[in-house]
Amino acid sequence: MPKQNPLQKIAARTNNLEGNVKLALMFAGLVLVWMLTGLLSNEPEQVAAKTNKAETLKTVQALAIEPENYTRFVEITGSTEPDQLVNLAARTESQVMEILKDRGEAVEKGQTLLMLDQEQRAETLEAAKLDLKRAQSLYNAASKLNQQGYRADNSLDVRRAELALAKEVLKRAENDLAYTKITSPIKGMIEDRMVEVGDYVKRGTVLYQVVSTGLYKVVAYVSQQDRSLINPGATAYATLANGQEVSGTITFIASHAENITRTYKVEIEVTSADPIPTGMSAKVRMPTRSTPAYLLPYAAMVLSDEGRLGAMILNADDTTQFVAINPLDDTGNGIYITGVGPGPVTAVVKGQSALVEGEKVQKQMVDKAPQVKKAF
Numbered sequence: 204m205p206k207q208n209p210l211q212k213i214a215a216r217t218n219n220l221e222g223n224v225k226l227a228l229m230f231a232g233l234v235l236v237w238m239l240t241g242l243l244s245n246e247p248e249q250v251a252a253k254t255n256k257a258e259t260l261k262t263v264q265a266l267a268i269e270p271e272n273y274t275r276f277v278e279i280t281g282s283t284e285p286d287q288l289v290n291l292a293a294r295t296e297s298q299v300m301e302i303l304k305d306r307g308e309a310v311e312k313g314q315t316l317l318m319l320d321q322e323q324r325a326e327t328l329e330a331a332k333l334d335l336k337r338a339q340s341l342y343n344a345a346s347k348l349n350q351q352g353y354r355a356d357n358s359l360d361v362r363r364a365e366l367a368l369a370k371e372v373l374k375r376a377e378n379d380l381a382y383t384k385i386t387s388p389i390k391g392m393i394e395d396r397m398v399e400v401g402d403y404v405k406r407g408t409v410l411y412q413v414v415s416t417g418l419y420k421v422v423a424y425v426s427q428q429d430r431s432l433i434n435p436g437a438t439a440y441a442t443l444a445n446g447q448e449v450s451g452t453i454t455f456i457a458s459h460a461e462n463i464t465r466t467y468k469v470e471i472e473v474t475s476a477d478p479i480p481t482g483m484s485a486k487v488r489m490p491t492r493s494t495p496a497y498l499l500p501y502a503a504m505v506l507s508d509e510g511r512l513g514a515m516i517l518n519a520d521d522t523t524q525f526v527a528i529n530p531l532d533d534t535g536n537g538i539y540i541t542g543v544g545p546g547p548v549t550a551v552v553k554g555q556s557a558l559v560e561g562e563k564v565q566k567q568m569v570d571k572a573p574q575v576k577k578a579f
Contacts, residue, residue, distance in 0.1 A: 260563060260564055260565040261554060261557065261558065261562070261564050261565065262554070262564070262565045262566075262567060263551045263553060263554035263555065263558070263564050263565070263566055263567070264551070264552050264553035264554060264566075264567050264568075264569050264573075265517055265549045265550065265551050265552065265566045265567065265568055265569070266500070266503070266549070266550055266552045266568070266569055266570075266571070266572050267547050267548075267549050267568065268497050268498065268499065268547060268548050268549075268550055269497075269547050270495045270496065270497055270545065270546070270547070271495070271496060271497070271498060271539075272493045272494075272495065272496075273493065273494055273495070273496035273531060273532070273539050274490045274491060274492070274493045274494075275432075275490075275491045275494075275531050275532055275539075276488040276489060276490055276491070276532075277425060277429045277432070277433065277488070277489045277490075277491060278486065278487070278488050279423050279424070279425060279487050279489075280423070280484060280485070280486060280487065281421050281422050281423030281424070281441065281469075281471075281484070281485050281486075281487040282421070282422055282423075282482060282483060282484050282485060283419055283420070283421055283422075283441075283443065283473075283479055283480065283481050283482065283483045283485060284419065284420045284421075284422050284481050284482070285391075285414040285415050285416075285419060285420070285481045286415045286418040286419055286420055286472070287389050287391070287414070287415040287418075288394075288412070288413075288414050288415075289387075289388055289389060289391075289411075289412070289413045289414075289415075290409050290411075290412055291316070291385065291387070291388070291409065291410050291411040291412070291413055292406075292407050292408060292409050292410060293319070293382070293385070293404045293405065293406055293407065293408045293410055294378075294382040294406060295319065295379050295382035295383065295406060296403075296404065296405050296406055297319035297320045297321075297322060297383055297403070297404065298319065298320040298401065298402070298403045298404075299317065299318075299319060299320075299398050299399065299400050299401060299402045299403075299404060300318045300319060300320045300400070301317065301318040301400065302316075302317050302396070302398075302399075302400055303315055303316055303317060303318070304316040304317070304387075304393055304396075304411075305393060305396055306393045306394065306395055306396050307392065307393060308392065308393050309391070309392050309416070310387040310390070310391060310392065310393060310413065311387070311390050312387060312388065312389055312390045313386050313387065314386060314387050315384055315385065315386050316385050316386065316387055316393070316410075316411055317385040317398075317410060317411070318383060318384060318385070319382070319383040319384075319385070319404070320383065321380060321383045324376070324379050324380040324383065325380060327376050327379070327380075328373075328376040328377060328380050330376075331369070331372045331373040331375075331376040331377075332373060334369045334372060334373075335366075335369040335370060335372075335373050337369075338362075338365045338366045338368070338369035339366055339369075341362050341365065341366075342359075342362040342363060342365070342366045344362075345358055345359045345361075345362040346359060346362075385410055385411070387411075387413055388413075389413060389415050390415065390416065390417065391413050391414050391415040391416045392413070392414055392416055393411060393412075393413055394411075394412040394413060394414045395411065395412040396410070396411055396412075397409050397410055397411065397412075398410050414481065416478060417474065417475070417476070418472065418473070418474055419449075419451075419472075419473045419474075419475060419479045419481065420470050420471065420472060420473065421439070421441045421449070421451065421470075421471040421473055421485055421487060422468065422469070422470055422471075423468075423469050423471070423485075423487045423489075424461065424464065424466035424467060424468055424469065425456075425466060425467050425469055425489070426465075426466055426467075427460065427465055427466070427467070429491070430456065430467045432491035432492055433453065433456055433469060433489055433491065434453070434490075434491075434492070435453050435454065435455070435456055436452060436453060437452070437453050437489070437490050438450055438451070438452060438453075438490070439451060439452075439453050439471045439487060439488065439489040439490070440487070440488045440489075441471065441473070441485040441486065441487045441488070442485060442486045443479070443480075443483050443484075443485045444483050444484045444485065445480070445483065447477075447479070449473045449475055449479065450473070451471040451472050451473035451474065452471065452472050453469060453470070453471055453489065454470050454471070454472045455468070455469065455470040456468075456469050457469070469489065471487070471489075494531075494541065495541070495545070496531055496539040496540060496541050497539065497540050497541075497543060497548060498534065498536075498537045498538075498539055499514055499528065499537050499538050499539075499540050499550060500536065500537040500550075500552060500572035501536075501537055501538075501572075502552040502553065502572040502573045502574070503515075503550040503551065503552045503555065503572060504528070504538075505525075505555045505556055507525055507527070511527050512527070512528050513525050513526050513527040513528050514526055514528065514550050514551070514555070515550070515551040515555040515558055515560075516543065516548050516549060516550050516551070517549040517550075517551065517564070517566060520563070521563055521564055521565070521566055522561055522562065522563050522564075523551070523555075523558050523559070523560055523561060523562050523563075523564060524560060524561075525560045526542060526543050527542070528540050528542070529541050529542040537572075549566070549568075551564075551566075552569065552572040552573060553569075553573055
C-alpha cells in the first residue's frame with residue numbers, strides 16, 4: 204500500500220469523525236421522535252381514564268326528608284281509680300231500721316240509702332221548738348222593759364243567752380233527726396254495705412262504701428328524668444287490661460317523689476259514660492314537649508366501621524356524610540331522630556352499604572323508601 208502523507212492522514216481522520224457525528228445525531232433524533240410519540244399517545248389515554256372515572260360514579264337512591272314537630276310519649280304502667288271513694292259513716296247512734304240500697308246498685312246524689320230508728324227524736328225536736336219560742340218571748344219582753352228603763356242590762360243579757368242556747372238545742376235536734384236518714388253524698392255505685400237490719404250503730408260506724416261513676420282517674424308514676432317533661436293540662440292516653448282505650452287530662456303531678464321508688468305520682472282525669480273498672484292495670488302514654496325531628500326509614504340505616512348505627516346523607520355537592528343516629532322513638536315504619544339538619548336532609552335509602560364517607564355519588568331521588576324489615 205502506498206504511504207500517505209501527513210495531510211492525507213488528517214483528511215481521512217476528519218472524514219471518520221464526521222461520520223460518527225452524523226450517526227450520533229441520527230440516533231438522538233430517533234430517540235426524541237420516540238419520546239414525543241409516547242407523550243402524544245398517552246394524552247388520549249389519560250383523558251379516557253378521567254372520562255371513565257366520571258362515568259363510574261356509584262348510583263344511589265336518595266330520599267328527601269323534611270323535619271317534623273315530634274312529640275315523644277312517656278310509656279309507663281298505671282292503674283285506674285275512682286274519682287271519689289266515700290266511706291259513709293253514721294253521724295248519730297241508733298238501730299238500723301230499713302235498708303233501701305244494696306251493693307252493686309247505682310245511686311244519685313242525695314238519694315236515701317238506709318234509715319235508722321228515729322226513736323224519740325221527733326218529740327225532742329218539737330220540745331226544742333217550744334223552748335225556742337218561749338225563750339224568744341222572754342227576750343222580747345226583757346228588751347222592751349230595758350228600753351223603758353225598768354230592767355237592768357244584766358237581766359237582758361241573761362235572756363239573750365237563754366235565747367242563743369234554745370236556738371242551738373233546736374239545731375242539734377234537727378240534725379239528730381236528719382242523721383237517721385242516710386243519703387249518698389255523690390252520684391255513683393254502692394261498692395259495699397257493712398250493716399244489716401237490726402244492727403245498733405254508733406257515731407262513726409261505716410255503713411256503706413260508695414264509688415263515683417262517670418269520672419275516673421288513671422294514676423301512674425313517672426321517673427325523675429321524665430317529670431319535668433310532663434305538662435299539666437295535656438291529653439294522655441291509656442289502654443286498660445281488658446282492652447278498653449280511654450283518654451283524659453293530666454290534672455296533677457306530684458312535687459315530692461315516693462321515698463322508695465323516687466318516682467312522681469301523676470293523675471289523669473277521665474270522663475267516660477261507660478263504666479271503667481277501678482284498680483285495673485293500664486298502659487299509659489303521656490306526651491312530652493315537642494321537638495324538631497326526622498322520620499328516618501329503616502332502609503336508610505347503616506352500620507359504620509366502628510359499629511355505630513347511623514345513616515348516609517348527601518351534601519349539596521352529592522358527597523356522602525355519615526351521621527350517627529340519636530333515636531327518639533321507633534314507629535314501626537322508621538325511627539325519629541335528631542342531630543341532623545336544620546332544614547330538609549337527603550338520605551341514601553339504597554346503596555349506602557357500599558359507600559365511604561366523603562365519596563361523590565350519582566343520586567336518583569325517590570318519593571318513597573324501599574320497604575325493608577327492621578334490621579337493628
